[in-house]
Amino acid sequence: MLTLNDISKNVIDMQYEVRGALVTRAGQMEKEGRTIVKCNLGNPQELGQRPLSYLRQVLALVTSPDLIGTSIKDQNGNEVIHADLHQRARTIIDITRTVGRYTESAGLEYVRRQVAEFITRRDSIPASPDMIMLTDGASPAVKSVLQAIISSPKTGIMIPVPRYPLYSASITALGGQAVGYYLDEEHDWETNVAEMERAYSEAKKRGIDIKALVVINPGNPTGDVLPEHDIIDTIKFAQEHNLTILADEVYQDNIFNGNKFYSFAKHVLELKADDVSLFSFHSGSKAVGECGLRMGYMEMRNIPTEVYDQMVKIQSVSLCANHIGQVAMGLMVTPPRPGEASFTIYDREYKELQRNLEEKAKLMYEGINRIPGMHTAEIQGAMYAFPHLDLPAGKTDVDYCTTLLEETGILFVPGSGFGQRAGTNHFRTTLLPPKAELASMLSKLEKFHKVFVA
Numbered sequence: 001m002l003t004l005n006d007i008s009k010n011v012i013d014m015q016y017e018v019r020g021a022l023v024t025r026a027g028q029m030e031k032e033g034r035t036i037v038k039c040n041l042g043n044p045q046e047l048g049q050r051p052l053s054y055l056r057q058v059l060a061l062v063t064s065p066d067l068i069g070t071s072i073k074d075q076n077g078n079e080v081i082h083a084d085l086h087q088r089a090r091t092i093i094d095i096t097r098t099v100g101r102y103t104e105s106a107g108l109e110y111v112r113r114q115v116a117e118f119i120t121r122r123d124s125i126p127a128s129p130d131m132i133m134l135t136d137g138a139s140p141a142v143k144s145v146l147q148a149i150i151s152s153p154k155t156g157i158m159i160p161v162p163r164y165p166l167y168s169a170s171i172t173a174l175g176g177q178a179v180g181y182y183l184d185e186e187h188d189w190e191t192n193v194a195e196m197e198r199a200y201s202e203a204k205k206r207g208i209d210i211k212a213l214v215v216i217n218p219g220n221p222t223g224d225v226l227p228e229h230d231i232i233d234t235i236k237f238a239q240e241h242n243l244t245i246l247a248d249e250v251y252q253d254n255i256f257n258g259n260k261f262y263s264f265a266k267h268v269l270e271l272k273a274d275d276v277s278l279f280s281f282h283s284g285s286k287a288v289g290e291c292g293l294r295m296g297y298m299e300m301r302n303i304p305t306e307v308y309d310q311m312v313k314i315q316s317v318s319l320c321a322n323h324i325g326q327v328a329m330g331l332m333v334t335p336p337r338p339g340e341a342s343f344t345i346y347d348r349e350y351k352e353l354q355r356n357l358e359e360k361a362k363l364m365y366e367g368i369n370r371i372p373g374m375h376t377a378e379i380q381g382a383m384y385a386f387p388h389l390d391l392p393a394g395k396t397d398v399d400y401c402t403t404l405l406e407e408t409g410i411l412f413v414p415g416s417g418f419g420q421r422a423g424t425n426h427f428r429t430t431l432l433p434p435k436a437e438l439a440s441m442l443s444k445l446e447k448f449h450k451v452f453v454a
């Protein structure tokens with residue numbers, strides 16, 4: 001029989017805290033009838049966010065093409081699905097025939113073209129469908145790049161700390177070395193080139209062969225949006241040390257308080273940094289909250305064709321990304337336009353979704369910073385806060401989050417699950433619970449905190 005001794009050490013060593021022991025305990029508590037406030041995972045629909053109607057309606061028609069052109073009325077006699085969406089579904093089916101077949105490994109060409117046009121609209125830069133791959137969300141895309149790059153136990157990948165555990169877990173599983181560089185909490189979790197240089201040179205001294213640098217913008221777990229000068233400095237740092245950049249931009253549509261998203265692709269091009277290879281990742285999980293559809297893409301720049309072919313080969317081992325997810329990605333980057341019948345509903349739903357998250361970011365920021373001994377930087381984007389906790393000597397953020405869960409049912413992820421400077425304590429919370437629930441969560445947290453630190 002297969003025993004734990006037979007399992008790869010890399011797999012055993014791999015940690016993925018956002019679904020770790022506390023989550024298991026919360027599951028048990030739920031079975032015992034306790035209510036859990038799930039602030040542990042950026043999973044919007046789990047917490048009640050509604051999908052965008054146009055996207056689901058086109059998918060409904062595309063997955064059941066016999067319904068295309070059929071009138072479906074609501075209780076008031078109004079058409080549920082507007083004619084422009086029936087037309088869209090017809091066009092998709094004419095191109096792709098059926099979502100029940102495998103596609104080409106890199107993904108449907110017409111969707112890759114739509115994605116390239118989206119990048120051009122977003123950044124006013126040229127983009128090629130031949131350098132885009134459609135993927136089952138950003139996670140497998142990231143893993144495929146790491147798989148391609150990690151070639152020995154000495155291969156190093158620089159990752160931000162606090163980090164999103166996808167990176168640390170995948171690097172461990174693939175047998176490479178994660179080289180952490182700290183983000184600057186004092187300055188809204190920005191990147192800092194001096195700190196990157198420190199991390200780089202210390203790892204070099206240990207004989208690590210650093211090949212790539214990961215940047216997450218907007219940040220998870222930190223909720224920061226990188227200013228343009230950080231992006232430029234990071235590209236120059238990568239150029240100087242011949243590092244490939246992995247730019248995780250899955251939260252690019254979740255931006256608050258007038259902050260602005262700048263892509264790495266635009267700046268690599270503007271800096272004429274033709275010798276810096278760049279992989280940029282985007283996903284439908286956060287932009288439109290469709291985590292379960294597993295839709296994403298990866299755009300590559302300054303990558304030789306032979307390397308691109310290797311990336312496609314890796315994807316071809318899984319045949320292709322989920323076909324429905326590919327169609328959904330095409331829909332995400334081509335929402336209804338003014339003048340189309342479905343535009344009004346789309347516009348209302350999308351703005352509501354954005355406004356709701358922004359309001360919750362404000363509520364969270366004010367609620368956390370009201371509590372003595374707790375502080376969060378401005379929540380500029382993404383869907384998280386990563387507050388700093390002052391705790392009594394001998395207490396850790398794991399103690400804090402464990403006791404909090406047992407006593408109140410609030411589920412956070414301890415900061416140690418993401419990495420943090422030695423001697424500091426944090427937790428990560430999502431902004432996702434409905435507003436009323438968030439307000440009551442914050443007041444329970446305040447009461448709990450006062451007792452815990454007393």
Ligand SMILES: Cc1ncc(COP(=O)(O)O)c(C=O)c1O
Pocket residue numbers: 042136137138139140164166216220248250282283284285291295296
């Ligand atoms: C920074 C970051 N990258 C990637 C992902 C995974 O995205 P996907 O659902 O597209 O795999 C997440 C999910 O929370 C994330 O926070």
